[in-house]
Amino acid sequence: MKMLSRISSRLWRVWARNLLVYMRTWKINFIPPMAEPVLYILAFGAGIGGLVGSVRVDGATVPYTAYIAPGLIAASVMWQSFYENTYSSFVRMFYQKTFDAMLATPLSLEDVITAEIVWGATKAVASTLLMGTVIACFGLISLPEGLWLIPLSALGGLAFGSVGMWLTGQTSTIEMFNLPIFLFITPMFLFSGAFFPVDGLPAWASALAQLLPLYHLTQASRALCLGTATAKIWWNAGYLALFTVVFYPLAVEAMRKRLIK
Amino acid sequence: MEAVIEAVGLRKKFGNFAAVDGLDMRVPRGSVYGLLGPNGAGKTSTIRMVYGFSPKTGGELRVFGQDIDVHWRAIRARIGVCQQENTLDPDLTVEQNMLAFAGYFAMDAAAARARSAELLEFFSLETRRKDDVRALSGGLARRLMLARALVNAPELVILDEPTTGLDPQSRHQLWDRLLDLRAQGLTIFITTHYMDEAAALCDELLIMDHGKPLVRGTPAALIASHSGKAVLEITNPSEAARAAAEASGMDTEDFGRRVIVFAEDFSELEALRAALPPGQHVLRPSTLEDVFLRLTGRELRE
Numbered sequence: 001m002k003m004l005s006r007i008s009s010r011l012w013r014v015w016a017r018n019l020l021v022y023m024r025t026w027k028i029n030f031i032p033p034m035a036e037p038v039l040y041i042l043a044f045g046a047g048i049g050g051l052v053g054s055v056r057v058d059g060a061t062v063p064y065t066a067y068i069a070p071g072l073i074a075a076s077v078m079w080q081s082f083y084e085n086t087y088s089s090f091v092r093m094f095y096q097k098t099f100d101a102m103l104a105t106p107l108s109l110e111d112v113i114t115a116e117i118v119w120g121a122t123k124a125v126a127s128t129l130l131m132g133t134v135i136a137c138f139g140l141i142s143l144p145e146g147l148w149l150i151p152l153s154a155l156g157g158l159a160f161g162s163v164g165m166w167l168t169g170q171t172s173t174i175e176m177f178n179l180p181i182f183l184f185i186t187p188m189f190l191f192s193g194a195f196f197p198v199d200g201l202p203a204w205a206s207a208l209a210q211l212l213p214l215y216h217l218t219q220a221s222r223a224l225c226l227g228t229a230t231a232k233i234w235w236n237a238g239y240l241a242l243f244t245v246v247f248y249p250l251a252v253e254a255m256r257k258r259l260i261k
Numbered sequence: 262m263e264a265v266i267e268a269v270g271l272r273k274k275f276g277n278f279a280a281v282d283g284l285d286m287r288v289p290r291g292s293v294y295g296l297l298g299p300n301g302a303g304k305t306s307t308i309r310m311v312y313g314f315s316p317k318t319g320g321e322l323r324v325f326g327q328d329i330d331v332h333w334r335a336i337r338a339r340i341g342v343c344q345q346e347n348t349l350d351p352d353l354t355v356e357q358n359m360l361a362f363a364g365y366f367a368m369d370a371a372a373a374r375a376r377s378a379e380l381l382e383f384f385s386l387e388t389r390r391k392d393d394v395r396a397l398s399g400g401l402a403r404r405l406m407l408a409r410a411l412v413n414a415p416e417l418v419i420l421d422e423p424t425t426g427l428d429p430q431s432r433h434q435l436w437d438r439l440l441d442l443r444a445q446g447l448t449i450f451i452t453t454h455y456m457d458e459a460a461a462l463c464d465e466l467l468i469m470d471h472g473k474p475l476v477r478g479t480p481a482a483l484i485a486s487h488s489g490k491a492v493l494e495i496t497n498p499s500e501a502a503r504a505a506a507e508a509s510g511m512d513t514e515d516f517g518r519r520v521i522v523f524a525e526d527f528s529e530l531e532a533l534r535a536a537l538p539p540g541q542h543v544l545r546p547s548t549l550e551d552v553f554l555r556l557t558g559r560e561l562r563e
Contacts, residue, residue: 010365010367013364014365016361017353017361020357020361097346097347097348098350100344100348101344101362102365103314104342104344105413106334106337106338106366
């Protein structure tokens with residue numbers, strides 16, 4: 001493929017630039033992923049958990065806090081990578097002209113866009129590491145299987161980042177991102193089985209939920225956290241990989257159309 | 262002399278609009294080559310093709326003797342680009358801008374630090390190393406743009422209106438640095454709207470309009486062949502002054518509030534000047550600006 005032949009190892013220099021910026025404010029960047037799970041576990045575990053008690057997952061009964069913890073990790077992977085490759089990439093592209101400057105150096109458009117998506121996935125992995133550490137302290141991650149959350153988050157990050165970058169390639173103003181957030185990300189956050197099992201929904205709604213990439217990320221994360229992973233997890237991973245394979249070339253093409261005049 | 266940039270029948274179309282419409286150009290190594298023209302003449306489109314950002318629609322374009330369409334990555338490794346807009350990275354400090362950019366050229370960290378220190382000193386920015394680039398004034402930001410464009414020790418630098426919006430001190434300082442760079446053998450390809458800048462810096466000029474080349478040559482040769490050596494400029498001409506200028510039979514251009522009479526020599530203008538009614542008029546050497554306005558007209562663009 002022509003697109004892949006234009007990718008070079010220089011893309012890690014673009015990735016390093018983003019890491020440098022991230023580490024300049026690391027204290028601020030590290031707080032939300034560490035504070036968020038504590039708040040959710042307190043609110044949902046102590047609050048709603050008291051009402052709900054426990055949830056049945058694949059025939060086993062798990063406490064409500066153990067049920068939502070992997071859902072929080074999965075949702076954070078989605079938010080981190082999608083946000084990074086929409087709002088943040090748009091700011092770099094449109095307001096800061098960072099990509100224009102890069103494209104006057106030996107970097108190709110493919111190098112820059114791939115690095116941005118890989119960076120979005122990196123932020124997703126960072127959030128999993130930070131959140132995961134806190135959640136593991138509550139004893140809610142089964143180890144060492146739980147370490148598979150790291151590659152899983154990278155895969156999820158690539159999938160959501162590619163979708164985000166594809167949108168960035170065709171968005172005229174930054175406010176327009178509210179639309180996919182409202183129509184796609186927020187409903188997915190609520191209906192992907194992070195907070196309640198989707199098989200409790202009407203059959204049509206439950207079938208629809210299974211088309212959502214976050215559903216598969218949540219299922220896989222939960223299986224790893226509970227230590228109940230079966231071969232089914234490969235279907236979940238495959239579905240996320242499919243999203244990446246479809247949306248990554250679309251994202252590069254959309255950015256080419258947008259940037260190269 | 263070896264050509265660093267060579268364009269033959271170069272064309273760039275956006276839909277039906279031809280931004281560059283058959284440009285032949287040859288930029289010799291070690292020269293300062295100026296591309297002039299009104300807004301929309303096709304200067305920036307040309308520049309973007311030269312550094313392999315915009316794909317050309319037609320014609321040939323070779324940089325360092327290589328086809329830009331094929332060897333764009335190798336070519337970009339040997340050039341530095343200072344774009345018209347400020348494209349400094351606002352998330353990084355002055356020095357980090359230099360180092361990140363060196364990274365895009367795959368320079369190793371030690372070489373990048375050494376080169377960055379050398380360039381920041383050359384542009385008198387060494388005390389601003391740790392500063393946020395958002396805190397830099399227009400002149401400082403321009404200097405940093407230029408320093409950053411030189412981080413890979415390029416053989417060719419491309420400057421798109423490098424001094425637009427700068428105060429006279431900053432402009433002259435930047436000119437000095439550019440002349441230093443030329444003395445080191447660098448080839449400079451520059452666009453500008455300032456005719457004094459073009460005259461002061463450029464060895465060779467190309468004036469273009471509507472995507473096509475109009476004239477080319479050294480600044481002195483262009484002035485000599487298109488507006489003579491001497492000019493009589495009449496400001497707010499009275500009817501009598503305008504009539505006298507026209508009656509003189511000399512080469513005259515009427516710009517409304519200004520009438521300009523061109524001649525080969527000041528002595529040719531002396532008779533007319535003596536015949537003019539009292540008022541504002543001045544004898545002066547002709548400039549590149551006279552040539553530019555004669556060739557590209559005086560209606561506003563855009």
